Amino acid sequence: MCGFLTEFSFNNHAVTDSTVFEQLLQLSQHRGPDNTTINTQQNYRLGFNRLAILDLSAQGNQPKFSPSQRYHVVFNGEIYNYKALKDQYQLTNLNSSSDTEVLIHLLDILGVEDTLKALNGMFAMVIMDTVSQTLYLARDFAGIKPLFYGVSKNGVVAASQFNQIFKHPWFQNSLALKPEVVKAYFGFGYMQSPHTIFKQIFQVNPGEYIKIDNKQQITTVKFQEFFQGIKPNISFDIANTETVLKEAVSRQLVSDVPLASFLSGGIDSPLITAMAKTQKADLEAFTLSVNDDQLDEGKQAEIYAKALGIKQEIHKVNEGDLLEEVNNHFKYLGEPFGDYSSIPTYVITKKAKQRHTVMLSGDGGDELFFGYPRMLDVVKNRRWFNIPFYIRKPLIRVANKLKLNNTWGPFHYKTIGEWVMGKHRYIFKEDLNTFFKDVTFSKDMEALYGFEWVRSKKGLLGRLRYNEFYGHLQRVLIKVDRMSMANSLEVRVPFLDKAVLAEVHDKLPVTYNSKADLKKLLKDLMLNYYTIDSINHHKKGFAVPMYDWLHNQLKSDVETMVFKKTFYGSDVINVEAVKAYVKKFYNKEHDAAWGIWHIYAWQKWAQAEDLI
Known part of the structure; x- marks a missing residue:
């Protein structure tokens, strides 16, 4: 690296x-x-x-x-x-x-x-x-x-x-x-x-x-592309997938410097850690723990570590530790980037580097094995899009009122592609259009969210995975690369091994109808390494209380960056519309913390690079 x-x-x-x-x-x-x-x-x-x-x-x-x-x-x-x-x-x-x-x-x-x-x-x-x-x-x-x-x-x-x-x-x-x-x-x-x-x-x-x-x-x-033009019709093969994944982990254990594994309280990194432990007896695990029971994964990760008999280092951080690194972490991005989970990622990689130079991670598991609830939501409600929009809207309103249905996506979006894009966009389309008048997204962005040709459930699943792989996953990889390399730490991702991708790229879950089906293959594989009672199916993730931060600890700096500093890009951005959007947030007319962070991060990047 x-x-x-x-x-x-x-x-x-x-x-x-x-x-x-x-x-x-x-x-x-x-x-x-x-x-x-x-x-x-x-x-x-x-x-x-x-x-x-x-x-x-x-x-x-x-x-x-x-x-x-x-x-x-x-x-x-x-x-x-x-x-x-x-x-x-x-x-x-x-x-x-x-x-x-x-x-x-x-x-x-x-x-x-x-x-x-x-x-x-x-x-x-x-x-x-x-x-x-x-x-x-x-x-x-x-x-x-x-x-x-x-x-x-x-x-x-x-x-x-x-x-x-x-x-x-x-x-x-x-x-x-x-x-x-x-x-x-x-x-x-x-x-x-x-x-x-x-x-x-x-x-x-x-x-x-x-x-x-x-x-x-x-x-x-x-020279290589996955999930494009594929019409998956083959079910996952659990035994073969396990073999291919274990071989991928084995390849990624080769190192002449200290190597360990991140261990969370979810599914992906515990599975990678378990497979690595069978091949590297002295493997150590590293876990970030926070002092908030709603967000902490330390206790569950400790259960996993004990089940594996693995040496585990748990690093405890509090809210102040994370806030201390907000300004510092912007120095290492080098580009505008708006995922605020970069802050805890920076903190955990900084701590991991104190004893290790290479870490294994579980990134990619959600994208490959259909782990996001948003994917399930689209699949379950896909048939609404067969009904003309003007007829669909009143039907959904009545169905929701009678509790026969529980979705508003097909009510607000004309096409599946627009709905999927809406699930990944953190500022509403109407607000973005006030920031950027008469500006459309690039053809590549539009193509990424092109679902018009999809007709079957299998085709939709395949297209959703393509979208996640070349869309959201890229954002995840940017975050992990920039924050780990800020600390001179190499992070390896066995789920994205070429052989693993080749194994799963044309395969789908046997069923995909409920939350129990999310990453079902990986959950089943976990049973080969952990008891059923020890497995946690609800990962909390590296969340931070950003809404509260923006209204309290970060409020002064946000207001300085947006209202007092020169706003970078004013030749293409309607700055007054952006400022109005931020004011509405602080007047509690909307609660889009992600959107405010994107704006704030844009200005902090420009400041870090001496552009303002």
């Missing part, structure tokens, strides 16, 4: 001043504090901050040339099947025991695309083909690791962090906001790839590589 910054110039344009490049690279030093190396060639430069995980010697440092000297590489992440690939291709004369060493040998043997298709891991990489003078930017199939890039008349800049690009001399004086992406941020709280809020800067999509040659030709290639 690391951070990198790269430049590739067009038309013999000079790369930037070395001092400026070093300063920009230093912005991601928290991602890799163990070694910094910069390699400058005639028309490109690669800079790398290393967090040493495999082969802690200098031989594991980057950038690295392939043996033929054709490919020059920087790579952030882990390749979990590197040992299998080493054996498969009978690689010898390796100078390092790291996964990067296997990668550079494979590039010489297979070329770029076939190498990417062979990898199982989490990665963002820049590959310079010195023979064809072509730059490749590649990102893992789940989008676990970030990869930003900008294209200017001078050349291309690619980096692990958004701020390393918009502060680069090739871009900083010509930045232009993209209104449809700014609007999406205010609604959803993150920048959906391939876009960013700036017109000149982009993200590589999950499972995609970008090819850029010295004639400024840009080609985008999708």
Whole structure:
């Protein structure tokens, strides 16, 4: 796990001043504090901050040339099947025991695309083909690791962090906001790839590589995609899924530095921890506990730890501990981001780093195994959308009044896609439209919520999983990556192992009609490791009392950031409408704490990056 910054110039344009490049690279030093190396060639430069995980010697440092000297590489992440690939291709004369060493040998043997298709891991990489003078930017199939890039008349800049690009001399004086992406941020709280809020800067999509040659030709290639165009009709196979998941956990236990597992009171991380414990007897678990019984998972996690016979470290925090980190955590985001569970995530990863460098997590379980109640809500009420909207509305009103029904989604939304979007949007459509007049979402955002072609229950389930995987999960992964790497901690996600995704991508639950069906396969797997009495089916999550904070401890700062500071983006945002929305919150005319946080976080990001 690391951070990198790269430049590739067009038309013999000079790369930037070395001092400026070093300063920009230093912005991601928290991602890799163990070694910094910069390699400058005639028309490109690669800079790398290393967090040493495999082969802690200098031989594991980057950038690295392939043996033929054709490919020059920087790579952030882990390749979990590197040992299998080493054996498969009978690689010898390796100078390092790291996964990067296997990668550079494979590039010489297979070329770029076939190498990417062979990898199982989490990665963002820049590959310079010195023979064809072509730059490749590649990102893992789940989008676990970030990869930003900008294209200017001078050349291309690619980096692990958004701020390393918009502060680069090739871009900083010509930045232009993209209104449809700014609007999406205010609604959803993150920048959906391939876009960013700036017109000149982009993200590589999950499972995609970008090819850029010295004639400024840009080609985008999708080398891996899951859940798209699939019409699932096969039931989950519990035995096979368990085998595949255990093998994924095994691959992700490989480390030359201390490794442990996060352990919550829910289903996902306890299952991963249990599987890891069967393969690593000395595995330790780490749990965050809060002094609020409504939110605390410490006691349930302790029950799990005792059942496994595992050493557990429980870190207790109070509300003050979390509030202390609000300002600090904004420094490490590098981009506008509005999920306030980033605060406890920052706190728990900061504490975990005191004794460990690698952690296993349970992220991805809800998306793959249908764990969100919002998915069930849509499925149960899907038939309402077969009725014309003008007829449907009075029928729902009567049905709800007679307690024959208990949903208002089909009453308020014309289509399933609009309803699903509404479930993920934290500021109402009507309010967003006052903030951004005559601005629509990007075609990519609209496509993510396209459900018009779905007709069957199975088709709807498949599309909902696609939406969660390429939508909400990306927001979760941004949070975990930015906050863990703020503390130089690598977090691995076995549920997003390539083999696990391949196993489940065309499979569905046998039944999906009630809350008991949420993540039923994972609940059944839990019985192989825990007694039925010890299993908790109701995860509380890393919640914080944000509504109360906004009305009390954070109120003064929110009012300062919104009403007194220059409001960033006023050229595309109706600032007076935003201010009116915030005033209504404090007058208790609405209770949309998430929406207020998105606005506040936008301003705090701009302040942290010296944009206001």
